Amino acid sequence: MGCKVLCTSVALLAYLMFFGHVRAECTQPSFASRNVVLSNHLSTQNFTNGSTVTFECVIGHKPVDSKASRSVTCEGNQWTSLELSCTRKSCGSLADFSHGRYDMTGNLFGDTAKPVCDKGYMLAGKETTRTCRDQGWDGRDPLCESVKCSAPPAIENGQLVDEPLESYNYLEAVSYRCNKGINLIGASTLHCSEDGTFKPDPPKCFDGCPTPIIPNAKRIGGKSPPYKLGNFIEYQCGDGYRLEGDGYIVCKANGWSPEPPQCIALPTPPTTTTTPVTSTTPKPSERTAPWVVALIVVIVLIAVGVIICLIVKRKRSKHLYSDKVATDNQEDRL
Numbered sequence: 149m150g151c152k153v154l155c156t157s158v159a160l161l162a163y164l165m166f167f168g169h170v171r172a173e174c175t176q177p178s179f180a181s182r183n184v185v186l187s188n189h190l191s192t193q194n195f196t197n198g199s200t201v202t203f204e205c206v207i208g209h210k211p212v213d214s215k216a217s218r219s220v221t222c223e224g225n226q227w228t229s230l231e232l233s234c235t236r237k238s239c240g241s242l243a244d245f246s247h248g249r250y251d252m253t254g255n256l257f258g259d260t261a262k263p264v265c266d267k268g269y270m271l272a273g274k275e276t277t278r279t280c281r282d283q284g285w286d287g288r289d290p291l292c293e294s295v296k297c298s299a300p301p302a303i304e305n306g307q308l309v310d311e312p313l314e315s316y317n318y319l320e321a322v323s324y325r326c327n328k329g330i331n332l333i334g335a336s337t338l339h340c341s342e343d344g345t346f347k348p349d350p351p352k353c354f355d356g357c358p359t360p361i362i363p364n365a366k367r368i369g370g371k372s373p374p375y376k377l378g379n380f381i382e383y384q385c386g387d388g389y390r391l392e393g394d395g396y397i398v399c400k401a402n403g404w405s406p407e408p409p410q411c412i413a414l415p416t417p418p419t420t421t422t423t424p425v426t427s428t429t430p431k432p433s434e435r436t437a438p439w440v441v442a443l444i445v446v447i448v449l450i451a452v453g454v455i456i457c458l459i460v461k462r463k464r465s466k467h468l469y470s471d472k473v474a475t476d477n478q479e480d481r482l
Contacts, residue, residue, distance in 0.1 A: 172197035174222035183209045183234040187218075195222045205234035208257030208282045239280035247292035256280060265292035267342060268318040294318065297340035305330050305353035316340045326353035331377045333401040357399035364389045364411040375399045385411035 216231035269292040295318040334351030369382030393409030
């Protein structure tokens with residue numbers, strides 16, 4: 149009986165020692181939210197009770213409290229609290245440089261500073277944006293040089309008013325003119341701008357619009373060529389064609405507006421066979437002219453009038469003769 153109790157007690161003690169040792173372990177700690185990492189790379193993932201590990205700030209960060217403890221200890225199967233907490237390092241502000249300044253997103257680790265030159269100046273070489281690193285701002289101050297513009301471009305049918313120079317300073321101006329009889333379209337004066345080019349774009353010397361060629365169309369309005377700025381033409385299609393587009397076009401700086409129209413042939417109606425019909429109606433050439441009819445009517449009326457007059461005169465003469473005969477017979481009786 150005593151041996152049995154003793155054996156059970158030994159077994160229980162061994163069980164407690166073995167499983168108690170297994171439970172008294174911690175896994176590898178992580179405090180990423182505090183911007184910290186383990187000081188040394190640890191290959192093991194499990195730590196025995198009483199183990200201690202040390203942390204440090206990630207690159208570009210520094211302790212919020214320099215006196216805070218950087219270590220934690222495994223107690224049972226949990227780590228003690230970490231006092232160390234880190235924040236981004238500051239690189240400080242960048243001072244303005246000669247004829248320029250920095251456009252900064254901030255002055256903490258990872259922030260950037262873009263160089264911007266004053267008006268009338270431009271960056272020499274390739275633009276480089278500086279970044280706040282672990283050891284401070286990378287790169288160096290850029291160089292801003294005075295803006296220079298090369299000679300402005302030549303234009304067709306025109307030229308500069310003055311002889312061109314090899315280069316022009318910021319805001320210097322040049323003026324253009326067109327050859328005689330040609331219209332200038334756009335700004336005649338350009339200025340050397342901040343980016344080293346002349347603005348606005350050079351003008352154009354407009355010599356007119358080409359004569360439109362539209363088959364089966366005829367001009368019913370406007371002038372004959374040449375066509376200058378503002379001239380117009382109005383078109384009409386010939387018989388058997390329809391107008392597609394606007395028949396009224398105007399010569400503008402970019403050419404005809406709207407685009408010249410086209411004359412499209414109308415569809416040919418289907419042919420049908422018919423039997424010719426003989427007509428008794430006289431042809432226009434065979435008809436009597438109206439004035440001839442009127443003349444005939446007048447002549448007939450005159451003839452009728454003359455006949456009537458002759459009949460009346462004859463009757464009157466016969467009546468007078470009868471009266472004379474009667475008178476003579478009466479005298480003979482007496």
